[in-house]
Amino acid sequence: MAKVKVAELREKSAAELTQTLDQYKRELLDLKVQQVAGAAAAKSSKIRDVRRNIARVLTVITQQARNEVRAQYAGKKYIPKDLRAKKTRALRRALTKSELARTTERQQKKQVHFPRRQYAIKA
Template sequence: MVKVKVTDLRAKSQAELTQVLDQYKQDLMDLKVKQVASGSDVNGAKIRDTRRNIARVLTVITQQARDEVRAQYAGKKYIPKDLRAKKTRALRRALTADELSRTTVRQQKKNALFARRQYAIKA
């Protein structure tokens, strides 16, 4: 069993990917039947490679589906939670730069009346 290249998978369409996935699943089933019939662990590496190839194909399918949904929500105000940036809870709740720069009317009056004094130092 040869490791499938993810770059080759990304070039394929959704229908082709499902065909490849079905083929790998059929191969896996055949290998498992051989393993049970022979009674030995001769095909262990082939089984592992096939399972990993199935995982690669499924990963590409999922990524393509998410990219399509992400394109649909591009420029919209609300995005599904699973498409949002994960970050950390604190970073997600932190104020934006615009929110940080805002001041209340009361604070603006204080700043105007009691401006910070600057002193020149005689050299």
């Protein structure tokens, strides 16, 4: 069995993907039985291809499921932790631009009554 194309997998529905996954798992089982029975070494390379095809199918299934959940939470205030941007701990806890720009009433009065002084430097 040749390497399966991920682009083709993305076009399939969830039901078709699970069917494909079952097919590859059955094929892997058959290949492992043949390997135990003492078949040719060429079968062992085929096992590798089938295992990788299974991984590809599982990856596409997971991506589709995550995209569906992401669409459900689009525009909502809270989203699941595994869908949030990872970044770093410091960046996640940092103030937003609007929060940084906010000033207290007292600070606003200070800025109005005592603006920053500008000095002209004589050359």
